[in-house]
Amino acid sequence: MTTALREPQRVGALAGRLEAILAGRGIDPAADPIDVSDGPVTALELAAARIPARYQRAFADHPQVTAWVDEIARAARPGPSGTRGIALGPSLLLAGPTGTGKTHQAYGAVRSLLGAGVRLRWEAVNTPDLYARLRPRQGHDPERDLATLSRCPLLILDDLGAAKHSEWTEELTYRLIDRRYTERLPTLITTNLPIDALRGAVGDRVASRLAEMTQRVILTGPDRRRQPTA
Ligand SMILES: Nc1ncnc2c1ncn2[C@@H]1O[C@H](COP(=O)(O)OP(=O)(O)OP(=O)(O)O)[C@@H](O)[C@H]1O
Numbered sequence: 001m002t003t004a005l006r007e008p009q010r011v012g013a014l015a016g017r018l019e020a021i022l023a024g025r026g027i028d029p030a031a032d033p034i035d036v037s038d039g040p041v042t043a044l045e046l047a048a049a050r051i052p053a054r055y056q057r058a059f060a061d062h063p064q065v066t067a068w069v070d071e072i073a074r075a076a077r078p079g080p081s082g083t084r085g086i087a088l089g090p091s092l093l094l095a096g097p098t099g100t101g102k103t104h105q106a107y108g109a110v111r112s113l114l115g116a117g118v119r120l121r122w123e124a125v126n127t128p129d130l131y132a133r134l135r136p137r138q139g140h141d142p143e144r145d146l147a148t149l150s151r152c153p154l155l156i157l158d159d160l161g162a163a164k165h166s167e168w169t170e171e172l173t174y175r176l177i178d179r180r181y182t183e184r185l186p187t188l189i190t191t192n193l194p195i196d197a198l199r200g201a202v203g204d205r206v207a208s209r210l211a212e213m214t215q216r217v218i219l220t221g222p223d224r225r226r227q228p229t230a
């Protein structure tokens, strides 16, 4: 007997085994394949799912923010699969009164980076929520949470200075900012406080690092939430 005669039998046996495995898993081998006509999900689509509903369409149009996006996108290194990764670089401190669009610009910047093809892992946290999250409680490891945020390639730290100040909040903020400062990890920080009041709210060591690591973006104008809609 030759190999040529054996081959069809071998293929038939394999097909039979495959059918038995599929049947065992409740899959009909004769059924139509899954429709994939919608095409692959883009990084922007995946990331968009994590952007809060309010800022899903946020568009960063402030010239300093768009310049920062360009700088980070240019510096982004290729990732393992050839796509572009996150760069080291400057951070932004978006300051201004309530409702002037600080958070909008921050999420808009993330959307622009994703749209530019920059593959980045990012996290966003509101500072009062951060302190609540890191408060010691049973069954929760705050150190792990802090490490994730400290090392994340891109972080939105929203509403810095909005929580009641204490030695404990100062130490946490210091550890978070110091790590990002040391590693030169891009961070989008927003605050309602005037720049010269920030030092009193976050402590001198955090303020000193922010002075070096951030470019200041001052937003002005009325509270957009209170603007009559056209
Ligand atoms: N450039 C913009 N174009 C359109 N809508 C905007 C723009 N900037 C902000 N908005 C809208 O204005 C409202 C307030 O914006 P946002 O929440 O970013 O303000 P904020 O400065 O972060 O306020 P707060 O200091 O209270 O956190 C939101 O509804 C937001 O979607």
Ligand SMILES: [Mg+2]
Pocket: 102, 103, 104, 158, 159, 190
């Ligand atoms: Mg905000």
